[in-house]
Amino acid sequence: MANSNYIPGDTIVALATPQGVGAIGVIRLSGPKAIAICDSVFYGKQLSEQASHTIHFGTIRSDEGNVIDEVLVSLFIAPKSYTKENVVEISGHGSPYILQQIIQILIKKGARMAQPGEFTLRAFLNGQMDLSQAEAVADLIAANSQASHQIAMQQMRGGISTEIQKLRRELIDFAALIELELDFGEEDVEFADRKKLENLIIKIKNLLQTLMDSFRLGNALKEGINTVIAGRPNAGKSTLLNALLQEDRAIVSDIAGTTRDLIEEILNIDGITFRLIDTAGLREATDTIEAIGIKKTLEKVNQSSILVYVYDSFDLEPPQVKEDIAKLYKEGMKVLIIGNKSDMIENMYNQQALQYDKYYKEKYQKENWGGIHKEFEERGFLHIKEVSAKTNRNIILIKRYLINLAIGDGLTANQTIVANSRHYEALSGAHQSLDQALTNLQSGITGDFVAMDIRHALNYLGEITGEISTDDLLDSIFTRFCIGK
Amino acid sequence: MANSNYIPGDTIVALATPQGVGAIGVIRLSGPKAIAICDSVFYGKQLSEQASHTIHFGTIRSDEGNVIDEVLVSLFIAPKSYTKENVVEISGHGSPYILQQIIQILIKKGARMAQPGEFTLRAFLNGQMDLSQAEAVADLIAANSQASHQIAMQQMRGGISTEIQKLRRELIDFAALIELELDFGEEDVEFADRKKLENLIIKIKNLLQTLMDSFRLGNALKEGINTVIAGRPNAGKSTLLNALLQEDRAIVSDIAGTTRDLIEEILNIDGITFRLIDTAGLREATDTIEAIGIKKTLEKVNQSSILVYVYDSFDLEPPQVKEDIAKLYKEGMKVLIIGNKSDMIENMYNQQALQYDKYYKEKYQKENWGGIHKEFEERGFLHIKEVSAKTNRNIILIKRYLINLAIGDGLTANQTIVANSRHYEALSGAHQSLDQALTNLQSGITGDFVAMDIRHALNYLGEITGEISTDDLLDSIFTRFCIGK
Numbered sequence: 001m002a003n004s005n006y007i008p009g010d011t012i013v014a015l016a017t018p019q020g021v022g023a024i025g026v027i028r029l030s031g032p033k034a035i036a037i038c039d040s041v042f043y044g045k046q047l048s049e050q051a052s053h054t055i056h057f058g059t060i061r062s063d064e065g066n067v068i069d070e071v072l073v074s075l076f077i078a079p080k081s082y083t084k085e086n087v088v089e090i091s092g093h094g095s096p097y098i099l100q101q102i103i104q105i106l107i108k109k110g111a112r113m114a115q116p117g118e119f120t121l122r123a124f125l126n127g128q129m130d131l132s133q134a135e136a137v138a139d140l141i142a143a144n145s146q147a148s149h150q151i152a153m154q155q156m157r158g159g160i161s162t163e164i165q166k167l168r169r170e171l172i173d174f175a176a177l178i179e180l181e182l183d184f185g186e187e188d189v190e191f192a193d194r195k196k197l198e199n200l201i202i203k204i205k206n207l208l209q210t211l212m213d214s215f216r217l218g219n220a221l222k223e224g225i226n227t228v229i230a231g232r233p234n235a236g237k238s239t240l241l242n243a244l245l246q247e248d249r250a251i252v253s254d255i256a257g258t259t260r261d262l263i264e265e266i267l268n269i270d271g272i273t274f275r276l277i278d279t280a281g282l283r284e285a286t287d288t289i290e291a292i293g294i295k296k297t298l299e300k301v302n303q304s305s306i307l308v309y310v311y312d313s314f315d316l317e318p319p320q321v322k323e324d325i326a327k328l329y330k331e332g333m334k335v336l337i338i339g340n341k342s343d344m345i346e347n348m349y350n351q352q353a354l355q356y357d358k359y360y361k362e363k364y365q366k367e368n369w370g371g372i373h374k375e376f377e378e379r380g381f382l383h384i385k386e387v388s389a390k391t392n393r394n395i396i397l398i399k400r401y402l403i404n405l406a407i408g409d410g411l412t413a414n415q416t417i418v419a420n421s422r423h424y425e426a427l428s429g430a431h432q433s434l435d436q437a438l439t440n441l442q443s444g445i446t447g448d449f450v451a452m453d454i455r456h457a458l459n460y461l462g463e464i465t466g467e468i469s470t471d472d473l474l475d476s477i478f479t480r481f482c483i484g485k
Numbered sequence: 486m487a488n489s490n491y492i493p494g495d496t497i498v499a500l501a502t503p504q505g506v507g508a509i510g511v512i513r514l515s516g517p518k519a520i521a522i523c524d525s526v527f528y529g530k531q532l533s534e535q536a537s538h539t540i541h542f543g544t545i546r547s548d549e550g551n552v553i554d555e556v557l558v559s560l561f562i563a564p565k566s567y568t569k570e571n572v573v574e575i576s577g578h579g580s581p582y583i584l585q586q587i588i589q590i591l592i593k594k595g596a597r598m599a600q601p602g603e604f605t606l607r608a609f610l611n612g613q614m615d616l617s618q619a620e621a622v623a624d625l626i627a628a629n630s631q632a633s634h635q636i637a638m639q640q641m642r643g644g645i646s647t648e649i650q651k652l653r654r655e656l657i658d659f660a661a662l663i664e665l666e667l668d669f670g671e672e673d674v675e676f677a678d679r680k681k682l683e684n685l686i687i688k689i690k691n692l693l694q695t696l697m698d699s700f701r702l703g704n705a706l707k708e709g710i711n712t713v714i715a716g717r718p719n720a721g722k723s724t725l726l727n728a729l730l731q732e733d734r735a736i737v738s739d740i741a742g743t744t745r746d747l748i749e750e751i752l753n754i755d756g757i758t759f760r761l762i763d764t765a766g767l768r769e770a771t772d773t774i775e776a777i778g779i780k781k782t783l784e785k786v787n788q789s790s791i792l793v794y795v796y797d798s799f800d801l802e803p804p805q806v807k808e809d810i811a812k813l814y815k816e817g818m819k820v821l822i823i824g825n826k827s828d829m830i831e832n833m834y835n836q837q838a839l840q841y842d843k844y845y846k847e848k849y850q851k852e853n854w855g856g857i858h859k860e861f862e863e864r865g866f867l868h869i870k871e872v873s874a875k876t877n878r879n880i881i882l883i884k885r886y887l888i889n890l891a892i893g894d895g896l897t898a899n900q901t902i903v904a905n906s907r908h909y910e911a912l913s914g915a916h917q918s919l920d921q922a923l924t925n926l927q928s929g930i931t932g933d934f935v936a937m938d939i940r941h942a943l944n945y946l947g948e949i950t951g952e953i954s955t956d957d958l959l960d961s962i963f964t965r966f967c968i969g970k
Binding site: 014016017018028053070074076089091095097119141144149153482483 | 513541557627967968
């Protein structure tokens with residue numbers, strides 16, 4: 001479980017708070033010399049004589065005796081700390097210049113600049129948390145919606161780990177039976193009742209499948225749900241987009257660091273993030289850069305799980321709607337069709353003193369939509385005909401439908417959601433190994449092959465929690481962290 | 486000393502660390518209910534039963550019982566805190582989304598969003614620091630060079646306050662003598678020896694003058710020294726700028742939040758900031774926006790204290806140098822003239838097997854520079870003739886000269902520097918009042934006029950430390966702070 005970047009015994013340092021000017025900034029030290037190094041530059045109480053989880057006021061001084069800053073130092077004595085090593089947190093004034101000075105002095109005194117994620121790596125290596133929990137720390141920091149926050153928090157608090165432990169225990173019990181059989185193999189004893197073993201594997205496979213099934217939803221909730229919004233010019237797409245974004249836009253732009261693609265609008269409904277891809281840019285491409293943009297947009301369209309198609313209900317005929325949707329539809333997409341500009345129809349009918357609700361009945365539902373509507377219904381497409389982005393008519397209904405398309409019946413309470421593609425792949429690997437085990441078991445192949453399959457499955461599951469890990473794996477996980485975590 | 490925005494008795498909350506994604510973020514609560522409010526959402530130990538300066542691990546939960554974050558809570562019990570009130574600092578995962586959730590919950594439980602600078606305002610109002618120290622907190626956070634850092638630190642640790650207290654004591658002693666004289670005025674008793682009083686006022690005036698004199702330097706060091714860099718096209722100005730900025734640029738751009746004007750380059754030499762204003766943009770103005778830019782540049786040029794003029798020593802004749810400088814020179818400017826491209830001259834002379842050092846002697850010093858050089862010398866202009874930005878020749882000398890032009894003999898150890906224009910104005914006011922007192926004293930006017938002058942002077946000095954303050958003054962100082970400080 002050694003990691004190439006991890007040199008046990010040294011002390012690391014990094015700024016733990018975001019870059020930039022703030023009221024305070026916090027520098028974190030971890031390692032056996034954390035307290036001694038801080039003591040050598042801190043003027044106040046002797047830190048090495050203080051209790052864990054206490055805070056001390058004093059100054060940080062340079063070798064020349066200049067006061068660099070007045071600070072508060074928080075002490076965490078091993079193993080009662082995030083990394084299970086000695087940890088010191090120095091809370092100084094939030095000037096990037098001064099914080100940088102303090103870090104330089106600490107490095108001069110023997111600390112080393114931390115690698116990205118190295119504090120959490122140490123927490124993992126020292127048994128503070130398993131690998132899936134460590135990964136959840138990064139997800140938690142990146143969380144920018146209620147859904148991604150909940151999933152990360154559940155994972156950090158051991159949601160997945162518990163499920164995996166359960167599966168591992170079942171498999172280990174199974175393996176014990178199989179290997180017992182192997183030991184007595186030449187005596188032709190069958191300790192493990194093969195039918196019972198089959199049922200056990202099927203049960204574990206089902207558990208794996210449930211977790212794997214949650215990934216599509218989990219990943220969508222974590223990353224946001226790619227949603228194409230399409231329609232002909234003048235269908236009122238922009239107005240609709242604005243109506244949908246109205247309350248929400250301020251909240252989204254308040255969250256600093258939200259990465260936004262140029263072609264995307266982020267819509268948050270009930271804590272779930274929708275990445276709205278506007279296909280407006282698809283029409284013209286006058287130069288290479290635009291062409292690249294269009295290629296990227298098309299890729300996004302193809303990856304999208306929801307298609308929102310907006311038409312002008314005053315103007316566009318049902319066959320055209322059907323034709324347009326056919327062009328964008330990809331297998332597996334969920335479709336929401338929106339008949340916009342109902343206000344114009346209302347106006348027209350008001351003026352002509354006609355009954356509004358007769359409109360759809362007479363003109364559309366019978367004459368034009370008839371077969372098309374039925375076809376849409378059969379394919380599970382949702383259709384809201386009476387929408388007015390201008391008067392906000394049925395905007396709330398659209399949001400409710402979007403949520404429904406995104407999460408279906410939603411998250412059941414306490415359901416474990418897999419949202420990490422590495423975990424999904426490991427689960428798939430375990431699932432395949434069990435498939436193989438089942439095949440071997442059913443075809444009466446000797447126990448040692450089955451035992452090997454089970455060991456494979458166990459290894460896959462061990463990768464999720466980090467019981468099985470390689471330097472490369474750890475590197476690839478922790479280099480994605482920010483420095484200071 | 487009441488402030489309109491300050492409602493004693495309520496509890497304020499704000500994010501104390503910079504906006505953005507980081508490993509951790511810290512939320513600060515201050516006020517009588519800080520601990521109770523935190524206790525109502527914190528699941529861990531009962532905070533109200535814990536000692537001051539201790540740290541506690543637990544979770545923050547919503548009313549519905551959902552875990553919002555795993556946090557560390559630091560307790561500071563009044564008066565042992567920054568504000569002298571109860572203070573709680575909640576250190577959570579550095580997701581802006583999650584930190585915002587926590588703040589929302591704390592507000593729901595009775596905290597109020599803090600105004601900018603309100604924590605420090607409370608520290609001031611509760612006697613933790615005087616006004617000049619409170620101002621230094623903001624300066625410290627904004628510090629982005631060694632010089633601005635030193636000045637702010639000195640001020641925060643009471644440098645100016647000590648000087649002002651000293652002056653106030655002298656004046657109070659003086660006032661006591663004068664007012665004693667007043668009490669016995671009708672008896673025509675002169676307790677205060679007028680000659681002695683005069684000498685005392687002159688002494689205090691001199692002390693004030695020393696502080697006032699430090700302002701020009703202090704302000705320049707704090708804000709950076711505006712330096713014009715000028716020269717004809719092809720004088721090698723950009724290459725020179727790059728040579729000067731070379732080592733430095735990385736450091737500067739590392740400091741996030743450094744506000745940079747488009748026309749400025751920031752050069753740091755020995756911890757002193759030079760704001761280099763390139764006059765290149767002065768030549769063309771094709772539209773209104775550019776014209777505005779040029780107007781701003783010209784204003785900057787006029788405010789600059791140093792002019793660096795670069796010429797191509799291979800090409801440009803001394804009279805042209807003189808002419809160009811005359812156009813940009815303003816009274817009080819310090820001037821550094823740089824003869825660039827010495828490498829080209831060297832090359833030429835090497836090729837012609839001539840002695841390089843004869844070049845200046847024969848061609849320039851005698852024939853062309855002669856009188857002009859003498860004139861420059863008399864006006865105190867510095868001139869480095871043999872510079873090559875290309876080969877870095879004499880770049881270090883330029884830096885040394887710039888430092889010399891900026892701070893002269895520099896800061897003497899422990900000298901108090903005034904760097905705040907509000908302080909400078911108050912000192913000027915006190916100085917004027919003492920002038921008046923001296924005039925009145927010398928012209929034999931009765932003591933009560935003199936006493937009034939002294940009271941004015943005392944009030945001016947009291948404004949610096951905040952012993953005299955108004956709501957408006959406090960508002961104007963603290964609204965410039967960031968929220969959370």
